[in-house]
Amino acid sequence: MTANENIASPGPAGNDPRGGLFKAVELVGTTLAGVRPDQYDATTPCPEYSVRDLSNHLVSVLRRLTVLGAGGSFMSVPHLAADVADGDWATVWAEATKEFDAVWSDPAVLGRMIQLPWGPVPGAVGSVIYTNEFVLHTWDLAKATGQSPEWDSEMLAAPLAGMKRAVPAEPRGGQVPFGPVVEVPEDAPAIDRLVGWYGRRP
Template identity: 55%
Template sequence: MNENEQFNAPAVLPSTPVDPRLDLAAAVDLAGRTLAAVRPDQYDAPTPCEEFDVRRLSSHLVAVVRRISVIGRGEDPFSVPSFADELADGEWAPAWEPAAREVAAVWADPGILEKPLTLPLGVVPGAIAASVYAHELTVHTWDLATATGQQPEWDPAVPERLLAVVRRALPAETRGGRVPFGEVVAVPDDAPAIDRLVAWAGRRPRT
C-alpha cells in the first residue's frame, strides 16, 4: 500500500493483548533484512506492486521507514518524500539501519499508542498508525521478496493480526478509484497468514 492513498483506518483496533508496536518493530526488522539481501542484478526486476520495480520499491521502503519516525514525533508526514531519491543504487540497506533505530527510539514511549498522529490519510491514534505502517511494510516486504526470489521467515502471528485490522480498514468491496489495491484474490482459509494478508491487498501468493 502507498500510504498517501485511501485507507479507512478503524477508530479502534480489534481486541488484542499484543502491543501493535511489536508488530511494527517486526515489520521494520524483516523489511530491512529483505532489503539487505537484494542483489545489484535485481534492481530492474518487476515487483508484484506494478508501479515499482525493485529499485523504486527499495527507495520507497527507505522513505516509509523515515516517515514512520516523523509521524511518531507528531510532525508533518509530507515533510518526508515518498522516495529516497538522494540515495544511489545499493545505498538503501545502509540507510535503513539508522532509520530503523530512529523508529525504535521515537516509538519507545507506550503513551504514543493513544496520541493522535497525523498520517497522509488523516489523524489516527498511534496504535492505528503502528498497524497501518506494519501492514504497508509487510506487504511491500512480500513484494520485494517475491521479486528477488527470497523466502523470509514470516512470524505467522504478525500478518494474522494485521489481517484482522486491514479487513476492517479495507473492505473487499471498496476497490478501485483512489484505493490502491486490486480485487481480493481468493486463497484457501487454511493458507499461510502472509498469503491471506497479501491476497487481501490484491496480490497473488506464490503458493
Template identity: 40%
Template sequence: MTTQPIHDPRPLFALAVGQAEQQIAAVRPDELGNSTPCADYDVRALIGHMIAVLHKIAGVGAGRDVSEFPDVIDDVADTDWISAFLKARDEVDRVWADDAMLDRSVTLPWATLPGHVALDAYTHEFTVHSWDLAHATGRLSELDPDLAVQALDAFPRFAPPETRSGQSQFGPAVAVPDDADVYTRLAAYLGRDPRD
C-alpha cells in the same frame, strides 16, 4: 470504571520491520530492477518506498506535517540501501520509544489516528511489502507466517474491499485456493496476484 490498557504494537512492528530489513539486506544489485507486485515499483523503488514510510512514521511521531514527504526515497546509492533503511529505522525507534506516543493522536496522509492504531497499520504494511520484495527476488521461504496471520486479520479494518477505488494502493481481491498459504491469501486479499 477502569480503562483498558492500550495495546502496544511496537514489538510486532519491530518484527515486521526486521523482516523487511532482512529482505532488503539480501537484495543483490542485479535484482534492483526486478518488477514487484506493488504497482509502479521495481525493487529499487519499493525499498525507497519503505524507507520513505519510516521517515513518515518518525515524522508523525515528532508532530511534523508529513503530507509533503515523498512516497519514495530515490537519492540513495545502490550499495547504501540497507544503511539508509537502518538509519530511518533507528529514528523511528527513538521517536516512538515514549509510551505516551501510543495514545497520542497522529495525523497521517490518509487519517488522524491514535498512535497505537497508526503503528499497527504500518506494521501490516511492512509485512505486505516484505512479501512484495520476497516475491520479486525469489525469497518467499524466508518470510514469517505469523506476521501474515496478524496482517490478514487486521486488513479488513484498515482496507476493506468495499472501500477500495481505482486510486487505492490495494485492488480488488484475487481468488486463490482455500488451502493457499497465508502470505498468498494476504497478497490476494489486497489485490496482488500471487501467480504473477
C-alpha cells in the same frame, strides 16, 4: 499500489501492537540486504515500482513513520528516498531504524495522535497501519527478488485481523489502490491470506 497510506483506518488496535511493527521493520531490513544488483530494475507485484523504486519507497516510509510518531507532518517526507544510492538501502535502513526506535519505543506514542492524510489516528492504530504497509511491501520485494522471508505470527496478527475493515472487498481501484481480492483457501498460510486480500497473487 501502496499498502495503507491512503486507506481508512483498520480500527482499534490491541493494547500494544508495536511488537509486530518492530518485527516488520526488522524483516524489511533483512529483505533489503538480500537484494542483488542485477535485480534493481526488476518489476515487482506493484506495477509502478521497480525493485529500486520499492526499496527507496520503503526507506521513505520508515522515515515518515518516525516523523509521524514524533508529531510531525506526513507531507514533510517524500514518497521516494531519492537520496539513497543504489545498493545502500540496507545500510540506510539500519541507520533510520535507530531514529525510529527512539520515537516508537516510547509508550506514549500509542496514545499520541498522528496526522495521516485522511485524518488523525492514535499511534496504536498507526502502528497497525504501518505494520501492514511494511509486510505487504516486504512480500512484494521478496517476490521480485526470489527471497523467502520468515513471517512471524505476531507481525501478521493485527494486519490480518483488521484487513477487511481497513479495505473492504469493493470498491477497488482509483482511490483504493489495490486490485480485486485474490481468493485463497481458508487454511492457507496467514501471509497468503493477507496478500490475497490486498490483490496480490500468492
